[in-house]
Amino acid sequence: MISVTIPAYNEEKTIEKCFRRVYEVLSSKGYNFEVFLEQEGSCDKTPLIIERIAREYESVYFLSFSERRGKGFGIKKCLEKAKGDIIVLIDADLEYPPEKIPEMIEKIERGEADLVVAQRIDVKRSLLRKILSSFHRLILRVLFGKDFLDPQSGLKAIKSEVIEKIWPIESEGFEIDAEILVKASKKGFSISYVPVKYVYRGSSRVNVLRDPFKMLLSLVKWRLYG
Numbered sequence: 001m002i003s004v005t006i007p008a009y010n011e012e013k014t015i016e017k018c019f020r021r022v023y024e025v026l027s028s029k030g031y032n033f034e035v036f037l038e039q040e041g042s043c044d045k046t047p048l049i050i051e052r053i054a055r056e057y058e059s060v061y062f063l064s065f066s067e068r069r070g071k072g073f074g075i076k077k078c079l080e081k082a083k084g085d086i087i088v089l090i091d092a093d094l095e096y097p098p099e100k101i102p103e104m105i106e107k108i109e110r111g112e113a114d115l116v117v118a119q120r121i122d123v124k125r126s127l128l129r130k131i132l133s134s135f136h137r138l139i140l141r142v143l144f145g146k147d148f149l150d151p152q153s154g155l156k157a158i159k160s161e162v163i164e165k166i167w168p169i170e171s172e173g174f175e176i177d178a179e180i181l182v183k184a185s186k187k188g189f190s191i192s193y194v195p196v197k198y199v200y201r202g203s204s205r206v207n208v209l210r211d212p213f214k215m216l217l218s219l220v221k222w223r224l225y226g
């Protein structure tokens, strides 16, 4: 069983397309799967769309909260309910191709990794985002002695055992991606990467002043206190 979690904030333009592509690719491979569509505080049609989709499909659930708390909060709410042996996290904005998911799942099924990260290649982003993400990767290497090739990637497949062993996850915001990698790696789980073509949509909700600072503080805290 595969559990897919799709956290969203104001994603009315892409959430349905993203869901349909996830659904198509997993159905076509014959997987037994469930999907969690989650949103908080969206002021567009995202809440209505996810509710409608969940009514339409079996094993598709929606989680909706009125106040925005963050991507990490959303993912954790889905993880609390997920029953799968493998958990897939994918952003709702279609920057990552859902068609890559089976290859990632198969790597885990073949025992080649406990956690598979979609590594973005040829990334077209603003210079500031590029600098920030290189800096983030460098800090991770300095603090944890390991090079996580794409720590902020929004597409991952994770053995559920990994989540059980690193639970409770504390991050409410974008720090959740690094938290999962750092804590999984500290517990000795293996991480592997598959290259993906990333389509930058230019509509990031990352606040380039506040979020990198929060991420840095979290990294220092995990280094000091585990």
Ligand SMILES: Nc1nc2c(ncn2[C@@H]2O[C@H](COP(=O)(O)OP(=O)(O)O)[C@@H](O)[C@H]2O)c(=O)[nH]1
Pocket: 007, 008, 009, 010, 011, 038, 039, 040, 068, 069, 070, 071, 072, 073, 074, 075, 090, 091, 092, 093, 095, 152, 154, 203, 204, 205, 206
């Ligand atoms: N649940 C939830 N999801 C969020 C929030 N902020 C962003 N997201 C979702 O998290 C994913 C990644 O966010 P995005 O802004 O695209 O970040 P980036 O791609 O890393 O620049 C997307 O699916 C967003 O809709 C939030 O506050 N709550």
Ligand SMILES: [Mg+2]
Pocket: 091, 093, 095, 203, 204
């Ligand atoms: Mg994005």
